[in-house]
Amino acid sequence: MTSPVDITTLAHVLRRAAQMEILPRFRRLGSGDVRAKSEATDLVTEADERAERMVKAEVSRLWPEALFIGEESVAADPALLDKLPDADLAIIVDPVDGTFNFASGIPAFGVMASVISKGQTVAGIIFDPMGDDWVLAERGSGAWLRRPDGETLRMRVTQSVALEDMVGMASTGFLPKDKRAEVMGNLAKVRYSTNYRCAAHEYRTLAGGHVHYLMYNKLMPWDHLAGALISQEAGAYVRRFDGSPYLPHHLDGGLLVAVDKDSWELLRREVFTV
Structure with a gap:
C-alpha cells in the first residue's frame, strides 16, 4: 500500500525540525524550558513545543487536507484525538519521544511520525537526531534504515529463541x-x-x-x-x-x-x- 503522503518528504521535515529546534537545545535547556505535565517524569520542553509547531506548519503547507495530531497539540486540546477515527487522512507526530531522556541530557530520544489513511496506519517514520538517520516503512513495503546520503538497508527482526x-x-x-x-x-x-x-x-x-x-x-x-x-x-x-x-x-x-x-x-x- 502506497502512502498518500510522500514519506521521504515527511522524513526530511522531521530532520529539519530536529536540526533547528531540538538539537540546539540538547543539554542547553534553561530552568524555565522544562515543565511537568501529568507527573514528575512526564515532561515537556521548549524543544518539544517549538519542533511540533514547525512540523505542523510544514504539514499544513504540504498536505493541507490532513488532520494533524501532535502530542503537545493534544495536551492543549484533548478533543483532537476524537477526530482521528473519522479522518480520511491524518499525520500523527511525536516531536521528542523520550523527553525525560532529552531533558536529562541522555542522548536517547527520537522524532516520530505516522500516516493514517481511512483508519489504517500506512506509513511510519522514526528519526534519530543523534545518529542522523531514519527507520521508516510503508505498509507492505518492508522496513528500512535510510541515511541522508541515500544509503538504504533492509531491516529484519532476529530469529526466535527459547x-x-x-x-x-x-x-x-x-x-x-x-x-x-x-x-x-x-x-x-x-x-x-x-x-x-x-x-x-x-x-x-x-x-x-x-x-x-x-x-x-x-x-x-x-x-x-x-x-x-x-x-x-x-x-x-x-x-x-x-x-x-x-x-x-x-x-x-x-x-x-x-x-x-x-x-x-x-x-x-x-x-x-x-
Missing part, C-alpha cells in the same frame, strides 16, 4: 498496580529485560534484529503507531494483549511485540499475564 534466552524491553510503569509485581516477577523467566524510556529507540532496536520482544500498556498513538508498523514490516508479530490487531484509534488494551507468533504466545502466557 524463553530463557530472550532479551527485550518492557514498560511496566503503566501496568495496573495489582499486576505490576506479578509481571516483574515473571520477567525473571527471560534472559534480560530493560527499558530505554524511549519507544523510538526500542522499536528501532527490535526492527534492527537486536531484541526479541517489546511490551507497553499505555497506548498513545504518537508513541506506538509508527513503531508498530515498522516492527510488522520488519517481520514482527504485533498484537494487543487480547490478540487483536493494534489500530490507530486504540488507546488501551496493551501492546506486545515479538519476533514471531509463537514467541508472542509464549511471552503472553508465561510473562505478560495482565
Whole structure:
C-alpha cells in the first residue's frame, strides 16, 4: 500500500525540525524550558513545543487536507484525538519521544511520525537526531534504515529463541498496580529485560534484529503507531494483549511485540499475564 503522503518528504521535515529546534537545545535547556505535565517524569520542553509547531506548519503547507495530531497539540486540546477515527487522512507526530531522556541530557530520544489513511496506519517514520538517520516503512513495503546520503538497508527482526534466552524491553510503569509485581516477577523467566524510556529507540532496536520482544500498556498513538508498523514490516508479530490487531484509534488494551507468533504466545502466557 502506497502512502498518500510522500514519506521521504515527511522524513526530511522531521530532520529539519530536529536540526533547528531540538538539537540546539540538547543539554542547553534553561530552568524555565522544562515543565511537568501529568507527573514528575512526564515532561515537556521548549524543544518539544517549538519542533511540533514547525512540523505542523510544514504539514499544513504540504498536505493541507490532513488532520494533524501532535502530542503537545493534544495536551492543549484533548478533543483532537476524537477526530482521528473519522479522518480520511491524518499525520500523527511525536516531536521528542523520550523527553525525560532529552531533558536529562541522555542522548536517547527520537522524532516520530505516522500516516493514517481511512483508519489504517500506512506509513511510519522514526528519526534519530543523534545518529542522523531514519527507520521508516510503508505498509507492505518492508522496513528500512535510510541515511541522508541515500544509503538504504533492509531491516529484519532476529530469529526466535527459547524463553530463557530472550532479551527485550518492557514498560511496566503503566501496568495496573495489582499486576505490576506479578509481571516483574515473571520477567525473571527471560534472559534480560530493560527499558530505554524511549519507544523510538526500542522499536528501532527490535526492527534492527537486536531484541526479541517489546511490551507497553499505555497506548498513545504518537508513541506506538509508527513503531508498530515498522516492527510488522520488519517481520514482527504485533498484537494487543487480547490478540487483536493494534489500530490507530486504540488507546488501551496493551501492546506486545515479538519476533514471531509463537514467541508472542509464549511471552503472553508465561510473562505478560495482565
